[in-house]
């Protein structure tokens with residue numbers, strides 16, 4: 001499988017990528033990083049202008065030209081915003097022959113993109129290629145008794161054309177949480193927006209939204225919240241700051257790493273909190 | 287007959303605003319209405335009426351592109367794309383701007399995608 005890391009994993013949250021890649025080694029998933037990848041663009045342009053996505057197209061071309069490919073390879077993304085944009089760009093090029101011709105004419109210093117690749121999210125890889133049943137067989141440290149609230153946000157499930165699961169009531173993260181031995185927590189805000197880029201210029205909007213989301217998860221009994229997106233994670237942590245009880249917000253790959261007994265790369269300020277939670281669970285399980 | 291506002295929004299976003307029957311479902315599910323000066327379905331209504339004062343409203347700039355309205359609309363209207371169309375008209379009129387990094391609190395902490403996303407949405 002071809003792997004697209006994206007900027008925020010490299011520059012802001014290395015724990016997301018490192019924990020994910022170490023679990024891949026454990027699960028026997030072979031990921032080959034696309035050479036010379038670009039920023040995905042973060043937002044898909046809603047104004048019908050594929051020319052805004054030349055960076056993403058160049059990345060897809062670079063993936064397509066990697067040696068020894070069978071021709072219909074999958075590109076895996078970990079960050080849900082990367083997934084969303086790469087998937088939408090790829091889908092547009094698959095469905096719109098004119099758009100594909102235009103970008104290929106424009107990018108005349110590269111070979112044509114043939115639109116044969118598939119873009120998937122890492123959770124889909126776990127569900128469809130590894131299988132959650134098989135994953136739970138691989139778990140060596142089941143996170144028994146740990147109550148985890150899945151936070152989907154927007155990018156994995158909207159719009160419908162690129163959704164990895166049912167947009168109004170997805171369950172892929174719950175299935176994932178069960179497969180690592182923990183209990184998924186049901187709460188009403190799992191698919192509601194955290195405020196997205198308003199965190200840059202209008203932080204108050206994000207604080208308001210995030211506080212509601214984390215508070216609701218907490219009320220439903222969550223020990224921690226898992227996310228698939230660096231921006232959601234940043235925003236939810238802003239919300240946590242406004243709450244009395246500190247709920248850890250982790251990347252889903254860190255939970256996976258914990259359950260497989262590989263390094264979850266917890267940052268120092270979260271390490272203690274999460275270890276305490278896990279210790280608590282062990283005594284509970286006894 | 288489509289009016290000028292409908293035509294421009296259709297051209298930029300590919301959305302046929304005329305198909306909206308103003309049921310208000312988009313506004314009912316939008317999480318950001320508290321900060322808006324016009325509800326999402328009202329934005330559509332202004333466009334249907336050809337009222338270009340909608341261009342000076344805050345709502346399109348508050349919309350976070352969460353697509354909740356777009357997946358729920360019974361008429362298949364991509365309301366998020368309409369909001370982007372309105373931003374786009376304004377941006378084209380006033381020219382492309384830069385995000386003033388000096389005005390950003392927590393610039394050091396922010397994940398890179400936050401700044402990139404804001405720069406695109408607000409200044410594209």
Ligand code: SF4
Nearest residue numbers: 306308309310312359
């Ligand atoms: S949900 Fe759709 S049809 Fe109903 S008011 Fe909104 S845009 Fe119009």
Ligand code: SF4
Nearest residue numbers: 316349350352353355
């Ligand atoms: S896309 Fe914009 S208008 Fe629609 S629900 Fe989200 S914030 Fe509201």
